[in-house]
Amino acid sequence: xxxxxxxxxxxxxxxxxxxxxxxxxxxxxxxxxxxxxxxxxxxxxxxxxxxxxxxxxxxxxxxxxxxxxxxxxxxxxxxxxxxxxxxxxxxxxxxxxxxxxxxxxxxxxxxxxxxxxxxxxxxxxxxxxxxxxxxxxxxxxxxxxxxxxxxxxxxxxxxxxxxxxxxxxxxxxxxxxxxxxxxxxxxxxxxxxxxxxxxxxxxxxxxxxxxxxxxxxxxxxxxxxxxxxxxxxxxxxxxxxxxxxxxxxxxxxxxxxxxxxxxxxxxxxxxxxxxxxxxxxxxxxxxxxxxxxxxxxxxxxxxxxxxxxxxxxxxxxxxxxxxxxxxxxxxxxxxxxxxxxxxxxxxxxxx
Numbered sequence: 001x002x003x004x005x006x007x008x009x010x011x012x013x014x015x016x017x018x019x020x021x022x023x024x025x026x027x028x029x030x031x032x033x034x035x036x037x038x039x040x041x042x043x044x045x046x047x048x049x050x051x052x053x054x055x056x057x058x059x060x061x062x063x064x065x066x067x068x069x070x071x072x073x074x075x076x077x078x079x080x081x082x083x084x085x086x087x088x089x090x091x092x093x094x095x096x097x098x099x100x101x102x103x104x105x106x107x108x109x110x111x112x113x114x115x116x117x118x119x120x121x122x123x124x125x126x127x128x129x130x131x132x133x134x135x136x137x138x139x140x141x142x143x144x145x146x147x148x149x150x151x152x153x154x155x156x157x158x159x160x161x162x163x164x165x166x167x168x169x170x171x172x173x174x175x176x177x178x179x180x181x182x183x184x185x186x187x188x189x190x191x192x193x194x195x196x197x198x199x200x201x202x203x204x205x206x207x208x209x210x211x212x213x214x215x216x217x218x219x220x221x222x223x224x225x226x227x228x229x230x231x232x233x234x235x236x237x238x239x240x241x242x243x244x245x246x247x248x249x250x251x252x253x254x255x256x257x258x259x260x261x262x263x264x265x266x267x268x269x270x271x272x273x274x275x276x277x278x279x280x281x282x283x284x285x286x287x288x289x290x291x292x293x294x295x296x297x298x299x300x301x302x303x304x305x306x307x308x309x310x311x312x313x314x315x316x317x318x319x320x321x322x323x324x325x326x327x328x329x330x331x332x333x334x335x336x337x338x339x340x341x342x343x344x345x346x347x348x349x350x351x
Contacts, residue, residue, distance in 0.1 A: 052138025
């Protein structure tokens, strides 16, 4: 994600993700109140980790909601005990702008804070160290791209596309297989790191059940639109077509059933709740063309810059804006089919 606080930063262009956190607030509070068992434990401190925190204010909002819910839980369940101190770990990949994130922390806040750089598809904490794990809008990012996407001899070679949206069934299957591997790695790592009776809350970007791919989901269609802009630039000689063929977005949107099946087959954590959040309209969080363009640029600019160089950025997103302006499908709120999945998982057995 784009760091800092500039016009195209994630911090200033993540209102859609913030909408997901706000939509999940009631479920998150209820889950902590009903599912977190603290009666048989004595806590001198309570550890919380936000996996895939990024660098904007959304993670601060989420942690504030969690801390308030925990305060309520401890005061109601153990009224004669002192509420423990809270330790919050903010995790994301090492090139995340942690400085921008820490600048948003309230002075003398109600918790201790630390940054933990690294991929959440592996272990990041000692065994049984975390009491509560949380992740929002991050588990759509793959740890790596399926190698067959750039293998010219593979049926999943993704020529002229940058995503599985509108691509062949083989490409979609390659993405799906990679997603399954990644979620299993994530669940395995968290099952080791969660303490007994630990709880994990996830907000996962997805698409409704019944979708074979993201063809009808607005976010996926926007990726397809961006890919067509790159192909236009290749035909004009601004970039090489081979560069487009070797560029694929490491993003996958699961259906609720697919995610539930992966968690159940993994078997290392128990599903306490999984459901689709209420409507999070793009029209409400990204009400105009400019905000939609800046949203996508904040998310994808780093990937584009790394692969193609910084010289094409303005031209690419200007082209994208022009195409988006003439895309009635994408800008109609009734066609915004992307969803958010809320999942509450627990560890209730000995380690």
